[in-house]
Structures are given as C-alpha cells and as structure tokens.
Amino acid sequence: MEEGEQDRNIRILHSGVFSPLRRWGAKWSLWPCHFVTSCCGVELAHAFACGFDGERLGTLNMGISRQANFIIVEGTITRKMARALRIVWEQMPDPKFVNVIGACGQRGGIFWNSYNITRPSEIVPVDFFVPGCPITPESLLRGVRAVQEKIEGKERTTIKFNKVELPSGGELEERTVPTTPKLFAPTPEIKLDVKRSVDWDFGKELKDLLRKGLKGLYESITITDVNRIAIRATQEKFMEVAQRLKDIMKMDHVKNVNVIEVPHERKYVMEYMVSSYSVDELMPVIISLFTEIGREAEPEFPSLTSLWESANYSEREMHDFFGIEYKGNKGMNGKFLLPPEVDTPLRKDFKIEEEQYVFDEEAPITTPIKLPPDLVMPVPEETLEAAEENDEMVACIGPHHPGSGHLRWIMRLKGDAIVEIIPDPGYVHRSMEKLAENRLYIQNVPLFERANISDPFNMNLGYVRTIENALKIEVPERAKYIRTIMAELSRIGAFFYDCGIYSLFMGHSTGFMYAWAIREMILEAVVRMTGSRCTPSFIIPGGIRRDISDYVLDMTDNFTSAVHKRLKKYEDIFIYNPVFVARTKGVGVLTREDAIRCGLVGPFLRASGIDYDIRKVAPYEAYDKFDWEVTTGDAGDCLGRFMGRYEETKQSLSILKQAVDVVKEMPRGAVISEEALGEYKEASRDIKGHLYHAYGNLVLPKGEWTTVTESARGTVLYSIISDGESNVPYRVRIITPCWMNLRGIIEASKGERVADFWAIYGSFGYFPPEADR
Amino acid sequence: MMELINTLISTMMSNQVSIPLAEPILELLRDIPLVGEMIALILWRPIFAALICPGLTVGGILLLFFPWIERKLCGRIQWRVGPHEIVWWLGGLIQILADTLRFLFQEVIVHKDAHKHYFLQFPFLSFIAFLLPLLFIPAGNIVAIESPYAIQIMLALICLFPVFILGLGWASNSRFSFIGTVREAFMYFAYEVSFIIAILAMIVLYGTSDMVSIVDKQSIWGIALNPIAALAFFIAAAMATSRLPFEIAEADQEVAAGPHVEYSGIAFGLIYVMCYEKAYVLSGLMTVLFLGGGSAPYIPVITDLLAPLLGDLWGAMWFVLKTIIVMTTLFVLRTIYPRYRLDQGLSIGWGAMLGLSVIALALSLALVAGGVIVI
C-alpha cells in the first residue's frame, strides 16, 4: 500500500460541490467486484443469494472490476493472490472501497503462521473488517452497512479497547506461566511399514501373491492395517516394482504421492500409494510403495508419470514442497502451487512461526509479513512460444474472472476450439500440511475442516477416522449414526453448492438462487445441530462433541421432505431446461479409460462407469446398515456427471431419512468412546470443558495411518505419519478430491469449444480451497 | 421574416397534440408571450413525439425505472426482494438513480491499450444512435416523422446497432472484448436475416410500410394474423438485445461482459442503459407491428371517462403500456433460460429461425393471395 491511500476514497467523496450527491450515489450503489479469494466466499454467496439478498442494499454483484466500486476480500489472501488483489484494486475506478471479511483477512486466522499468507490491509486500504471464520451473511451485510455509514461520514468504531489493571497478589501470582504444550521428539524414528496384526485373510493371500509377483525386487512387504500393504523397495528396483504392480496387480491409479523428510537420518522417504479401479476385490486395497533416497542438496527421483498419469500433479506439488526433481515429469521447471518467492517449505529446516503463549511486551503479536516484491504473474514462456508458432491465442482466465474461481486457467485457443488448458492453481494454498506438523492432533481438526467449508463434515470425518483407526477406537453406535447423518447433510449441501455455481456458469441466476435456498435449509439444520453454519468441527476422535436433541432430529426429518418439494422446482427451472441439456449433453466426455488414467475420484469417476464408492467398497460409520444404491452412469459427459450427483443426492436424502429414524428409536447414551476419553469418562455425553484435557496429549502409535473417506466430491485421503512419541504429527498428507479431479477437467476440455469449458468446469464441482489445501 | 414565423406558428397550431384535461392550464399559459410559443412548439406533434412521447422523456423515464422493474421482478421470481432499502416505503424505486449518480461521478478509466478517442466516443455516439429509430414509431397518433418508408428506415437504423457494439469492442482492444466482439458479429448475421424476413411478412400482410397506417389497419392484431412472424420477431429481438438464452456476446462468466469489459464510470453507465434502449426500440416496433400500436381496447366506463379527457395521450399511454409488457417479457427470459453456446445460437439463427420467418412470409402471402385479408 502506498502513502496516503488509506482514506483517499472517502476524501474524494467529500470534496467538490456535488459532494452530497456523490456520497448518496456511492452509498446506495456499492457494487462488489466478484473477487472470490477463499472459503469465506461461500458465505458471501449466501449473503447475496435469496436467503439474505444483499441486493436489498443496492449492492449488485458485478463480475468486472472496471464497473464495480467495492471489493469484498473473502478471507485468506495468499502471496500468489496478493498480486491479483492489488491488480484488481488498481483496475477499479475511484472512489472505491474495500471490506475484508473473515478472520484470515485480518491476521491470518487459523492460518496465521502459514508461509503463504499475507494481510490484505497491507496491500490495499481497508475500510471495514468483518470478523468470523467464516463470517455469517448477516455480519457481512452489516459490514456493507458500515461502509455505507462511513461514506456518509459517520465515524464507526465498533470495538473499543479498555486497558485494565490486573489485580496483583492473591491467586494469580501462584499460577505458573504456561509453556508450549507441544512435544517434539528430537530424533524421531520414522517407519512407514509398522506391522499390525489384523484379521484380514484376503490380505495374507494378497501378500503371498505380491511376494511371488515381485520376487527379488522388494525388500519387505508388510501388512500395516486392514486393506493397507506397504512395500519397501530399493531405489534401483523402484521403477520395476511399480511396473509389476501395474501389470500384475492391475494397480491403475495413484492415490497419493508423498515425501517424508527425515533430516537427522539424512534421507527422504519417497512414497506412492496405488490402488485399483479395474479389479473389484482390489478396490479397497491401498498399496504403499516406498523407498529411501539420500538427502542431497538437489535430490532427484524417477517420475512415475509414465506409468500412472494420475501421479503427475502430486509429483509437481512435491517438487514445490521439497525441491525434489522428478525425472521425466514435464512440469519440473517453475512452481506449481507456490508463489515464486517461497522455496521448499515442507522441509523440516523451513521454520514457521511458533505459537506464543506468553507475550513479550515489545514483540509484535505476529511478525510482519513481507509482501511479494512484484505484481506480475507471467505466463510460462513455452506456452506463449508454442501459441505463437501455431497461430493460436492465449487467454488467461482468472484468478479474477466471473467464471474462474480462485485459480488461473491459461487457455490456448484456436478459433473457438480449446487446444490446451493449463491450470495455475495455488491461489488458495494455505499450507495445511506444514501447519499440521506444528499443531497438536486435536488442533488439526478445525484446520482440515477449512479445506472445504462447503463440505465440512466429511473433511472433518476423514481426519478423525484416521486418528481413530490408528488408536483402534470403537465409536459408540449412536455417534456413528449421527456422524452418518452429518456426513450426508454435508454431501447434500455440497451438491447444491455446486449446482448453484454450475447454474451461474451457465448464466442462469435463478438456478443459483433456488439451489442456495435449499442449501440455506441444510445450513439451518447444521446450525441447530452444532451451532455453526459451515465450520462446526463437531466430529472428534471417539465420537461427536455432544448428542443432538430430538427436536433437531425431527427437524432434519421434516427437512428431507421439504427439500423434495423445492427440488421439484429446481428440476423444472434448471435441470430439465432444454438449454441446459443442450449445453451439457455429450460435452466433455471422459471414457472409462480416461477416467482411470486421470485418477478421477467420486461421482465424476462413477459417471464414467466405474462402480467405486468407498461407502460401499469399505463401509465406515453406519453406511452398511442402510438400504441405498451407488449411482453410476456410463455417458461420462457433463450431463452424466451432473445427473449422477443429482441421483446420488436423492440417495443421500433416503439415507438421511433412514438414519434419522434409527437414531430417534435409539436410547440415549454415550456419544464419545470411553476409550478415547481415558480418565475423563464423565465427558462421554458432552465433551464441553474437557476437550483439551482429554485430547491435548493425544499421541498416535508409530507408523503411517491412511484412511480414505467418500466426501461429497470424492475420495479424501488422509495419511498421518507418526513417530509414536510427539504429540504433533510428523507429517500429514491430505489429498482432496478436487486436486485429483483437476486432471479430469484438463482432459475433458481438450478440443471442446471455449464456452464448453464452463460446462465442463462446473460439472466437476471444483472447489479451489479444497484442491489447494 | 415575420411572415415566416407566422406561417410556422400556424403550421404548428394546426398540428397540435390535444390534451383536453390540460387544456384549461394551457389556455392560460398560451396568453403569456413567448411561453405561449414555447408551448405551441412543444405540443407540435413531431416535436412532442421526439421530445416527450415516445421520444426522449418517456424513453428516459423508462431507462431510469425499467432496470428497477426488471431487478424487482427477477428478485420475485428468484425468491428474493431486489433493491429495497434505498427508499423502503417505495420498494427501492429510485435505485437506478443512485446507480446513475454513482457512475456519473466515478472515474472513467482509459486503459493503455485502448484507442483513446474511439474508446470514449463510441458510448456517447451509440447512446444517441440508438434513440434515432424512435422518431418513426407512432405512439397512438403522435409520431415525429411519418413516412411511407418508415419501417425500412427504422430497419436500416436498427441494423446499425451492432456496428456500434463492434466499435466499442474494437476500441477497447482487450482479449475478452475481442472474443465478445467476434461473437457479437456472428450473432448479428444469424438473427438479422430472419428478423428482416419476419418484418417483411408483416409488410406484405398490411400492404404498406407506413407505421401509422399499419396501426390503423390492425382491426385484428398482427399477432393473431401471423403468430409465426411474431414469434420469429420476438426471438430475433431477444438475440438483438443480447438477452438470455442468447446472451452470448456478453456472457459474463465466459468473456466477462465481452465488448463492455473495459468501460467504467459514465461511459459504462451509457452502455448499461444502451441495452434497455435497444429493447425499448424493438419492443416499440413489436407493439406497432403485432400488438396494434396505440389502439386501445374498449373498457366500459374507463374508456368513456378517460379517453376524451386525455385526448391524444390516451393512445400514447396504451402504446407505452404495451411496450413495457413486451420489454418485461424480453427481460424475464433471463430468469428462465441458461445461455446457449455460440454455435448453438448460430444454428438456431440460421436454422430454426430462418425457417420460421420464411414460413411466416409464406403464411402472409397465402393470406393475402387467398383473399382472407383484404388490404
């Protein structure tokens, strides 16, 4: 931010003869520039959808910066996004105003010590902050009102600080100063193949099969858990083992690419998790193949993209994080997720700021963050050259574009056809994996939930299940059912989120409004259950935070029928709209083979004819107790993907109804497993007041713990590596469905028309904060 | 000299808009020197048509309030309220006034790549050019220029619209406006042919292209005589005004408002109302061709009472009312339909619509030849 910028716009309004008219006009015509920067945008959309209708205040959402005069900065501004923010702000005509919403926009919120966070107030002059994580629509509208009043000239300070003298003497002085509760083992032992004795007969067969198939190539094969096998190989034989796994075991896609740095042993552990979509019995099995390489300055490793294309983007990500050069992967020059100025942040010697529990008078609460040095985000040279040679046009869509979401798409166009689309993600990369390594296990529950606040329960559930798996905690029956209810609610909510966005991409604002009206009802149910609209963090290791009341159960029950009614209207206006069908049918087709090759997940995979749903393949919670079906299709086009999810939502509503019926009949009792609580058994019905006592010192047994969960948009994979001593994870890897589906979007768009890109993009329900993590 | 003025005044006096209701006041004012002449001038039919109805004043009022009607109506359909807080007891009626003022006082940015002069001139030029066709539209029996070639001239002027939009896009010189402009050009050719044929069908039917006599001839409304032509005309109007499902050139989510992407401040304000102007002109034309123009239906008591009192304004009022209804229909489309792709829009234009309009023409010829309609 430059000198004198802070109040310049208000000053402009207050000068000149026409000042009263100017002020009046500006006050009632604050058009927010549609600049979605992070997950708070979900609530922003609610504020402008039919539930709250921000247009009442005269604020009409406008996609184009030149015509807007108001930016609502939605939460996190990463370093990469900081440039975009400044550019958009500069593009807007004076006078212009800025509202920052969300805790992230103020001091970083839950991501305060991330390496990729900046503060918007240092980039552009901010007129008003709205706190909350996320903010509620009401408070956002209140923020708009506050700006209106500021324009009018009213001073508006909503918070006043008082300085109080703490009483000296007595009880206070006797308390000891709290120290950091984190325990880091100084030289932890990292082992990925810790044997676990489990009752898994098929696993033994499989192990024998692997032994035979990989004869002489592997170092060890270990069963680490049900459905999990770890294969250790030497670096030389690694490729060969991978090849065999692909040929003999029909392992057709990579679920995860991981690197674990062990600095005190001077090594990197290189890991690939592979699985199979083509063989039914192998679907739940995840084979982790790993090897160790020395910790040199510029480590190299052969890329497996030639075998599995689905590894491509994850390898590039690891290249960013650890600086490992994957030989054979084409994307090794330049950064993918990270801004240019951040190097290898996930190495252990890259330190982020520690939490402080006692403040030094002098020291700032958070260290100032250095801004990116320049404002340009250039397009890769090769792309420009290639386009020039073939007489094509290069268009950059995003990160500020009415139809881009929070990432940049670089399109190479030949006339009206798309030659190639290059994604430039990372605008919402908030370094969750690094932060998780520096927080207690229990502190990571809300952190991972922020990956996707449109589908919070499933994100939450995935992480918690991983911990439960590792600790072998059995969750009480009632809690299981309630968790299922929540997961399904969240799935329905996420579907309608995507519906709304899809409608907008199609230029259909009514569809958006109708879908979000339904979402509003879901959020209402969530609020009554948990007290929070989008970020409840309600599922905790061992169960849920507290039981839910009968009244809320009744409401959820009624709600399932209420949704059906509105669904009918939504169907009429959008789903069966001839124009919509014409736009999506036969567009962006991904065949079964394509889908497997790209490593698609979730409903988008099923739309291409692969019957893979984790809720059926490896049931968790109470999913095996209900009567429901997996929806698959074989068209693989946009309409197929959309309708597949639509049918799935109907199934979800049916699961919801069944679950609610069961819970209503069930006697009340513990909702948190007593095992997990240890000595705080009395909290088993409500964790209130005991959360940190019971979970603060949670330590996972040594090894790698991986679970997959079917979230609304597909498989979310958590892999926690614990050293068995520290109460913080040694490394957490989270692979979200959108990250995997990114490849699908690219593949499906090739050769289609320009306008089809939005049909394809929307059909994948891409949620950038989830993909970037 | 004196003579000239006198002849002028007498010409004016012989062709005055009569409003019996206002007559007493006008009578008083006429006696005041100069004011009297002024009033005579304003009430002179051509001037009245150009300046008041259907010209500038009514047009301006519509431009100021129609977006509000549209936003409110869309709000209703979408289960929400629309602009409201600004004057809550009027339901936010003056919302557009605030928007206009805001645009007026906002900085106009001319970016580095733009062709500065054209960039600034085009919005103003097109604002004026878009009003010109109004001179030929009769509101009741008030019309600025009466001509046996009225429709042809109007068509020529309407066909100029896209040229200005192309100009906007070209002067902006940015990627999205380039794509948007090309899309506009494509769409232009796709609807124009069938648009003209649909109008031709009506000219054949009425046997004249004088707007005033067309209105007179509609003892049965044109829409009942040739509904196919009306449909073709309406779809073409939706394409011409870039309404959904044909909002292809300005697709927000795709090309970020296409030709308009770089405009800010009052320049954008003008472009923003331009699409309402276009809609007004085309709806007016549709009213005249298909909905009986300013001819009023007979409603007992009300007609008896009001028609003699309002005089010429009675017809004008009906014309405006019908036009507003057509415009509203045109704008409500956006809440119902998503957007077609360019190629789909083109194939509708060159396929279905061309077919429709040719059938409409054939129908008209058959009706005339068959003697069903005697001109």
Ligand code: SF4
């Ligand atoms: S984490 Fe997300 S929801 Fe929370 S404040 Fe930041 S942007 Fe908003």
